[in-house]
Amino acid sequence: MIDNQLNWPKDNFENIETAWEGDLWDRRRLGEQLTSYVDRLNCGAVLALDARWGEGKTWFVRHWAKHLDDTQHNVIYLDAFANDYLEDPFLTIAAEISQTFKESEEIDDDEIKDFNAKTASVLISLAAVIPMIAAKAGMHWIGLGGAGEAFKEVYEEGKALYDTASEEIAAKVKEKIEKKIENHQVEKQTIHDFKKELAVLAGKLDKPLVFIIDELDRCRPDFAIRLIERVKHFFDIPKIVFVLVMNKPQLSQSVQNFYGYEAEITADYFEKFIDLTIKFPNLEPYINYENVLKEELYRIGEMEHKEALNEFFFWVLALQNYKNFNSRELKRKINQYAILKTNDFRKNLILIAFVFGVEFSKDLKIFRLVLSKLVEKFNLSFSDSKFLGNIIISKLRTEYFIDEFHIGNLYNKQVTLNEKYVSVGQQDAKELYMLETYTPFAIQKLKHSDDFIIDWKNYVESGFNLDI
Template sequence: MKLAINHHVTRINENSSYIFGREEFALNLKNIFTNTDGGFVLAIDASWGEGKTSFIHQLIYDLKSSSNLIPIYYDAFSNDFSSDTFLSIGATISYEVENYLEKKGFDKKNKLQIENLKNVTKKTALELVKLGTNLAVRSLTAGIVDSSELEKFAGNAFNSATFDTLELDLNKKFEAYENSKTSIQSYVKALESVCSENEKVVFFIDELDRCRPNFAVEVLEKIKHLFLAKNVIFVICYNKSQLSKIISSVYGVDTEDSLKYLEKFIHIEAKLPTIDSKSQESSYKLLFNSFVDEFKIQLPSDEYLRDMFISLCSDKHLKMNSREIERAFSYVSFCFASLPQNEGLELFRFFLPAAMIKVKNRNLFESVKSGSFNSLTRDNSLKWVFDFFERYFADYLVQKASNVYYVKAFEEACAIVSIFKLPADVE
């Protein structure tokens, strides 16, 4: 049984159904990618937990059916172990374009173009390393670069350099600068030549606001080298306010200046559409089914549990976003695994609301974890709680006083949920 839900898991609906009703936005983007001549950078801004990653993966899945679009997903958080951002990006592009051409049917010309792209990627990365200050160049991907070549250069440079400054003499710096410009131009031409039938690379950069601050800034700095490529479209998905804070911390500037800095790299920005109320119920149903499938467990009364889950997620109750739901299921997975399976199945219906309430509203969780509910509470934030439990747990309610009811199994579930704490929990 799976113990925790990994938010990087790709949940794709093969019927092209977008969670929270973003089909029209996806179609708008697809039309822009198809109809626009030349490369550009689009930013999609959304707050934490609004479903950026789910939307991107669904869009990529749909774009793969296009005849002339090559969608590529790049997780900046997963790649920030690399010391060379250009190499990381260039290697990803080369690898995915090669896969695309192989599926179409490789010919001799394609093979030569791909080899040329790999060689130019290697050369460009090497020239940019010469201009940079980071000598840790061991993290190489996709088999494009022989690590020994860069490591040999880095080692020689380190022997004659002040730590973290790479003090090359002026002539060598000038030579490296000129070589890097030429290499970048060669890289752009090589990338354009690979797409000889007007294909376009749509390069999605995700999790930029979660990776190492320096790496996030370096990714922005490196992709500007590829702006001139007429067949490359960059789509940066971020939480703009969070990324601006990262830029502020790296460069020591205020928020206004960090936003101006960010504008240098973005040609146009779009907000991820908010949750469509008409599609809420169907979207929550899809999320429930996908998480339960990941657990690989057979639940009794799926329809009853799903209805309860949807009700709790709704605006009138907890108003949960997709990331919060994911965290709730992570709690449930640990609670479920901590008990013998038969006991876990019995308590699942109580683990789920307990975990959801804990994730969304810690104060509410503290007030209900005893399993007692007041039908006449004066607290507006608690008025719906008794009605909810009366609807879904009527058979378990025990009256303790004229207006006080108790659910023993819910108290037991809350006690187990309280044992665990996820890393991002805020007290």
């Protein structure tokens, strides 16, 4: 095996052994608060857990589900995105609840069979939209996988007849619609009986059933809406708490684009089905990013151990605090760096900056803004930005015993460059100074100082250095 072979860690959510292990964002506190909250929700509820892309929604609810299971709660986790090939999620939700009842000591087999029978009755009612209409209109088959496929098979078997006997089809359509109207009260009673049976069985549970539905914002918009509607209309009963996990603005935008609704209408529509929205708390950024960086830099070999803070750590921390990536974006940047890293430490300092999308400019503006993030982290102050590099160098040397800060020295040289070479007649001397300054940090041999940024951008984009 190659010594420096990379191995990206994959989340194994199906086999979590210890809840909250690797919790870098203090999410356990939120999980425990939510647990205490749902324990009091005997009335049942539909909650929305709202967080942006990359903030760890799935990590949180998976570990929370493990925590709930460890504390003898009834919990179901459903990946909505993995099921959005279905037209209607009713059967999936009901089947998951039925399985939980089956595993419960409080509910016997006969009661579960009765519940399943009532589920089947509701399913037939939901799927009783004429397959011929769907077929002729080019629509998806209505139903929940099994029921929809059954209708589809009936249609396929008689497809030739249906396609040729249009008048007969029209008559059958009329007949079915009339029957649908006649059976309306029967169907209402069927749904009522289902909810009543569900409420009786859920009431026998010693603790509320927590049903977590993840990845809603990745689903087909029509499936996401139907799922939320089904939850509220059929399953919103005492002792069942649904937790809908989503990026609400993103889901609203998807629905808006799909149906052409106005943003306000879409947002108001969702609020009709959700009792309470819980947003991920904004945690103090520096501490949490430090924890993530320690984990990630140790993983790729840039730190000897997680507390061995070095120049590379502080430089990446400054870049992160400047760019403010979320957790997922930050990890992707670190992984990209790990693939592209060289055997030269100074070059790697520049590489990580370009991977983060920070380009060095001759006017020092970006450089100064990035380094100022370290000054803020250290609670330092400065009267003149030209002393910025020396202030950080002194802090790292005295408090963290880091003897050399290459980035600080590079900043100081750029300050000297801007102060010393100001006249037109000094351009040749300025170019020589810049070549001398940049060469140790360049990815390729420099013919001109302008090539420094160009070469690095090309390397990061292509991943190849022709000089190696």
